[in-house]
Every structure is written in structure tokens, then in C-alpha cells.
Amino acid sequence: MTAPWPDLPTHREWLHDQARSLLTFGRRTPSADGGAYWLDDQGKPLPQNGIHTWITARTVHVYSLGHLMGIPGCTPVAQSALDGLTGRLHDSAFDGWLASVQPDDGTKAAYAHAFVLLAATSGVTAGLDGAEELLQDAQQVLLERFWDEDAGLAVDAWDRSFSTLDPYRGINANMHLVEACLAAADVTGDHAWLERARRISQFVIAQARTNDWRIPEHFDAQWQPQLELNRDKPGDQFKPYGATVGHALEWSRLLLHLEAALGEADRTDWLTPAKALFERAVIDGWAADGADGFVYTTDWSGRPVVRERMHWVVAEALGAAVTLWHRTGDSAYADRYAQWWDYTQRYVIDHENGSWHHELDATNRPAATVWAGKPDLYHALQATLLPLLPLTPSFATAIAQGHLA
Known part of the structure; x- marks a missing residue:
């Protein structure tokens, strides 16, 4: 019997090669005025698409990881992106x-602000100029404007002046805040960030458990589920209708990172819901319409709604599978991991232009119904690194401490 792929030195070498290739693809991301461009399918900047905070923050994060890995050329990209967060993307009038x-x-969206916090933690770990100040600012804004202590969750969006709060509440921003909380706890030593991550996660588990492990994404101001939201535009980039398969996979992974960060003194059972979310996502999402690949969304009975295959979903599937394998040693997860890398190599990795196709249609041909171009290295890069790292600490801290296999 052959060893599981994550144990093979040759596979780990392949993962390192993939990570370097992704970071090479994004080398034209920086804007001369600070921030990160949206890139097209060939990796060329699209200035007409604007400079987005979420893309810029993710760029700080991934290129800080590249710096910590010792890959030449990453530091200037990370610094330029961070300069965008401390410069023109920062609102000097209203914070x-x-x-x-x-x-x-x-x-002013919690989604983007969660990524600013993540970017700041990675930038501090990488020693970027201005990262310490960015981290202090990001923590303050998140806690003062977005964190609802009574609910134990983050609100979703304000107007620019922080005077009008949108009544919509969403899980997507809270999911990414959990990741940022884990990183913030590692970098600052403040375990209150772990408690916030715990409260968010417990809410999501409770909601998923009552919906056959399909996670409601959308809520009203009283945190009541809005299961029919966006039924008329099911392929929305950030608020799709129904259950989002990739988010169940991402939550499966995050619960195990949280478990590891909390340590043995915590008696919460995180593994059972992590496994349940994974299994539900695989049953509903993988090859659900006959062709390999994960559908984007399903209805509340598990029937596919948006059948396009998003690159980030299979990236999170890879991460969840290898994290569950690390946690349990169950070879079934390693087998899924190998199966999905085979799929990714065949269909998702763009062997001609670089990076990963961000969207495929239901027959696994490149498409742009939901996502045009290749604005994002974050999911793909983390998929190449998760097999090489322990469950805790978070990415930047783990690499800085020498844990990259």
C-alpha cells in the first residue's frame, strides 16, 4: 500500500512548485499608487475594475506568506498592497x-475588514512597514464598528460614515472573521480573539444542525434565517441563494483549526460537526450532475442550483480533506484529497496562462458567468500550503516558526 499523498516527499515538492507558480502569476498585481489590481486570465492588470480592499488585503496576506517562505520578489508585492491599505483605500475622513x-x-463591509485584519497579521509577521499600525487600526475598527458582543457575531455592512447599518446579516463575513481571529490571536497573544471565533462557530454549527448540515448564509437584523434570499439571482458573487457548498467545506476546516488553537483544555466537540459539514458538502456538491467537480450552490434539499464549478470550492475541498486527514488519520480523507488534486490538475489549473481558472461550466470548460479573470490567489495558494502545515498556529505564524514541511 502506498503512503498517503500528504506524507510523500515528492508530493510536498510538487505543492511547493505549485505555490511558487501561483505567486509568479500575480507578480503584476501591484498598482503604482498602492493596492492590488484585479488580473485577467493572462495575469494582466485590469485598471478599469478598480482597486478593491478585499483583493488588496488578500494580496498582502499571500505575498507575506511568500516572503516568509523565502521566495524572491514577494516582499515588494506585499508591501505595495499594504501601502494601499494604509493609503488610498483607508478612509481618513470616517476611518x-x-x-x-x-x-x-x-x-464599509465586514467581509473586507476581516481580510484587512488577516492582512495586517501576516504583514506584521513578515515585518512589512506600516503593518503594526495597520493591525492596531484594523482591530479597533472591527471591534468598535462590526463586532456585536451581545450576538457574538459581526454585523455585515455600514454606509461610508458608519451612520447607517444595513439590516442584512451574513455568515460569509463571519466565516472569514474566524480565520482572521485565529491569526490575530497568534500574532497579538490576545485570546479574546479565540473566544470571538468560538462564538461565531457555535452559532454556525447550531444553524447547520437544524438544516441537515446545510448552512444558512443570510439573516435579518434579529439573526433570523432568510432562506429564500436572492432566489431570483442565485449566482450572486457574495450572496448566492441556497446552501454554498464551498463554505461548508471551509467551515469544516476552520472548526479544526479552532479546536487546535483552543487546545486540550477545551472540551467542545468540534470534530463531529466538522465531519458532518464535510460529508454533507461532498454528498450534495461533488459530481452532483454527473460530471466531476463541485457545484457552486444547492437548494435546501440538496439539489444543484448554480452548476458552475468555482476554483475556490475545490481549493477548500482540498483543504478540508487534508485537515480532516491530519486530525483523524482516516485514509478516506487522504483518498478524497488525491482524487480532487487529480481533478484540479486536469481541469482547474491553467497550464497555459498560469494560476487557476476561477470558474468552469458544468462540463468543466472555462467560463465567466460569475467570475471573470483571475483576481484571487488566496484560496489556491492556501490549498498548496495546508498539507505542509500543522493545524495551529495560523499560516504566517506557522511558516515563520519553521513548521512548513
Whole structure:
């Protein structure tokens, strides 16, 4: 019997090669004025798409990881992106971060602010100029404007002046805040961030358990589920209708990172819901319409709604499978991991232009119904690194401490 792929030195070498290739693809991301461009399918900047805070923050994060890995050329990209967060994307009038510049839609979103916190923690670990100040600012804004202590969750969006709060509440931003909380706890030593991550996660588990492990994504101001939201536009980039398969996989992984970060003194059973979310996502999402690949969304009975295959979903599937394998030693997870890398190698990795196709249609041909271009290295890069790292600490801290296999 052959060893599981994550144990093979040759597979780990292949993962390192993939990580370097991804970081090479994004080398034209920096804007001369600070921030990160949206890239097209060939890796060329699209200035007409504006400079977005979420893309810029993710760029700080991934290129800080590249710096910590000792890959030449990553530091200037990370620094340029961080300069965008401390410069033109920062709202000097009202604090916080604009959604984007050219154009700016006038909202201050928890989703983007969670990534600013993540970016700041990675930037501090990588020693970037201005990262310490960014981290202090990001913590303050998140706690003062977005964190609802009574609910134990983050609200979703304000107007620019932080005077009007949108009544919508969402799980997507809270999911990414859990990741940022784990990183913030590692970098600051403040375990209150772990408690926030725990409270968010417990809410999501409770909601998923009552919906056959399909996670409600959308809520009203009283945190009541809005299961029919966006039925008329099911392929929305950030608020799709129904259950989002990739988020169940991402939550499966995050619960195990949280478990590891909390340590043996915590008696909560995180493994059972992590396994349940994984299994539900695989049953509902993988090859659900006959072709390999994960569908984007399903209805509340598990029937596919948006059948396009998003690159980030299989990236999170890979991460969840290898994390469950690390946690349990069950070879079934390693087998799934190998199966999904085979799929990714065949269909998702763009062997001609670089990076990963961000969207495939239901027959696994490149498409752009939901996502055009290749604005994001974050999911793909983390998929190459998760097999090489322990469950805790978080990415930047783990690499800085020498844990990269």
C-alpha cells in the first residue's frame, strides 16, 4: 500500500512548485499608487475594475506568506498592497476601509475588514512597514464598528460614515472573521480573539444542525434565517441563494483549526460537526450532475442550483480533506484529497496562462458567468500550503516558526 499523498516527499515538492507558480502569476498585481489590481486570465492588470480592499488585503496576506517562505520578489508585492491599505483605500475622513477606489460603492463591509485584519497579521509577521499600525487600526475598527458582543457575531455592512447599518446579516463575513481571529490571536497573544471565533462557530454549527448540515448564509437584523434570499439571482458573487457548498467545506476546516488553537483544555466537540459539514458538502456538491467537480450552490434539499464549478470550492475541498486527514488519520480523507488534486490538475489549473481558472461550466470548460479573470490567489495558494502545515498556529505564524514541511 502506498503512503498517503500528504506524507510523500515528492508530493510536498510538487505543492511547493505549485505555490511558487501561483505567486509568479500575480507578480503584476501591484498598482503604482498602492493596492492590488484585479488580473485577467493572462495575469494582466485590469485598471478599469478598480482597486478593491478585499483583493488588496488578500494580496498582502499571500505575498507575506511568500516572503516568509523565502521566495524572491514577494516582499515588494506585499508591501505595495499594504501601502494601499494604509493609503488610498483607508478612509481618513470616517476611518475603516473603502470597498474600492474607482469605483467605490460607499459601503464599509465586514467581509473586507476581516481580510484587512488577516492582512495586517501576516504583514506584521513578515515585518512589512506600516503593518503594526495597520493591525492596531484594523482591530479597533472591527471591534468598535462590526463586532456585536451581545450576538457574538459581526454585523455585515455600514454606509461610508458608519451612520447607517444595513439590516442584512451574513455568515460569509463571519466565516472569514474566524480565520482572521485565529491569526490575530497568534500574532497579538490576545485570546479574546479565540473566544470571538468560538462564538461565531457555535452559532454556525447550531444553524447547520437544524438544516441537515446545510448552512444558512443570510439573516435579518434579529439573526433570523432568510432562506429564500436572492432566489431570483442565485449566482450572486457574495450572496448566492441556497446552501454554498464551498463554505461548508471551509467551515469544516476552520472548526479544526479552532479546536487546535483552543487546545486540550477545551472540551467542545468540534470534530463531529466538522465531519458532518464535510460529508454533507461532498454528498450534495461533488459530481452532483454527473460530471466531476463541485457545484457552486444547492437548494435546501440538496439539489444543484448554480452548476458552475468555482476554483475556490475545490481549493477548500482540498483543504478540508487534508485537515480532516491530519486530525483523524482516516485514509478516506487522504483518498478524497488525491482524487480532487487529480481533478484540479486536469481541469482547474491553467497550464497555459498560469494560476487557476476561477470558474468552469458544468462540463468543466472555462467560463465567466460569475467570475471573470483571475483576481484571487488566496484560496489556491492556501490549498498548496495546508498539507505542509500543522493545524495551529495560523499560516504566517506557522511558516515563520519553521513548521512548513
